Amino acid sequence: MGKTIAIAGAGHGGLIAGARLAAQGYDVTVYERKKDRAALGYDWEDAVDFKIFAECGLEPPKKETYSFNGDMKYYNPNLKAPLAVLSHGTGSAVFERKEIYDVLMDNAEQSGVKFVWGVEILGPVTDGLRVTGFQTTAGVVCADLVIDSAGINTPLRKNLPVCCNVDRDYGYGECFYAYRAYFNKIPGHEPDIPYEIFLMHQGERGISWTVTKEDYVDVLIGRLAPMSQKKIEDTLAEMRDFSPQIGETLLRGGSQEQLPVRRPLSVMVCDGYAAIGDAAYMTLPMTGSGICAAMRAGVLLADTVLADKDEVYSKETLWDYNRKYILHFGQHFAAIDILKNIMLCTEVEGVNFLFDKGIITQSDISFGTSKDSGGMSFSDMLARGMRGISNLPVLMRTAGALTKGGGVKKLYQSIPSTYDEKAVLKWKDEILAATPLMIR
Secondary structure, eight states: OOOEEEEESOOHHHHHHHHHHHTTTOEEEEEESSSSGGGOSOSSEEEEOTTHHHHTTOOOOOGGGEEEOOOEEEEOTTSSSOEEEOOTTOOOEEEEHHHHHHHHHHHHHHHTOEEEESOOEEEEEEETTEEEEEEETTEEEEOSEEEEOSOTTOHHHHTSOGGGOOOOOOOTTSEEEEEEEEEEEOTTOOOSSSEEEEETGGGSSEEEEEEEOSSEEEEEEEESSOOOHHHHHHHHHHHHHHOTTEEEEEEEEEEEEEEEOSOOOSOOEETTEEEOGGGGTOSOTTTOOOHHHHHHHHHHHHHHHHHOTTOOOOHHHHHHHHHHHIIIIIHHHHHHHHHHHHHHHSOHHHHHHHHHTTOSOHHHHTTTSSTTOOSOOHHHHHHHHHHHGGGHHHHHHHHHHHHHHHHHHHHHHTOOSSOOHHHHHHHHHHHHHHSOOOOO
């Protein structure tokens, strides 16, 4: 024992993996660009599965620090045919991000994880095909294993050698620029369902939402390109016309952040390296939410490292982490990525048509999140075809996407059981062919 683990960035998944390894005697250090732990986390809330804390062996935040999300309503661009997604009392718990970080940081520190604050990660250090550390503004960090938890734009993944077979960058349509802010609530205008999501809001590729609480309104505006302050203000003004409960007083938030909204990396490991969290695109493609996925991945990664009794941390020994993540979670996110892409590349009139005619349904909106979900049945496809026959091109594209989602899940399920480079690259190429970037 005594092997060194260097974690780039204090992401949720990296903290989980690091704490579990440090508790078993590994020398674990996190290198983070923020100045201290108080600076971690966006100034906003996030919905997570309450069970995640028990799964990771953690005590959850105190009861008074969270609430529960309920039903949701999805609007098409013309706002005329919303779809209600009912939680039936099983909505996710809503926590302040900083409260979640407090739990993760306390656990990491108590487990023996060390932290170096205020350093920028500049890029990987390699020896042949192996990642041996990374360069920072404070110097070179050497390690037996590098865990990349440095977010969507991590300099480690972006600068890996091509021969590592890890996709280094994302494309247009695979990243949201999300403005998030909390405003005072104007009484007397509460919607029937407090969580409202607007698809292709203002006819643009992206989403917006309002979550109306007792004394404030949570607003998000997400687009595929950065937004100017004027663009944000104009969008807020239009949102207030439809949702007059949104007040003018900014209570907190107001920043614009980048979130991955694409399928996960098919290959997320190489010799001496493993990506996790946003660095591996472990988010729900419709919304960019990925805390639970990252935390669960942290458990899988730590278990894989602990099982490597020879302590080589090669792509062969790390593959079990890669494979289990894809099978347990990644295949479902990949399926919903197909629907997200078809929605974003369909013209506004086509999206309205899909909602107005009942071709997109409540089950499609949550498609890919259930282990039992798959493509459309023949009878379902036939029924939708009868409703959508007046716009056959849009119908065919949508039916193809929904059916393709089930096929993509099956393809992800065929991930090689062990790392054989020829088999892995063949599988990766099949995924790329089945999930082309649809946004242009």
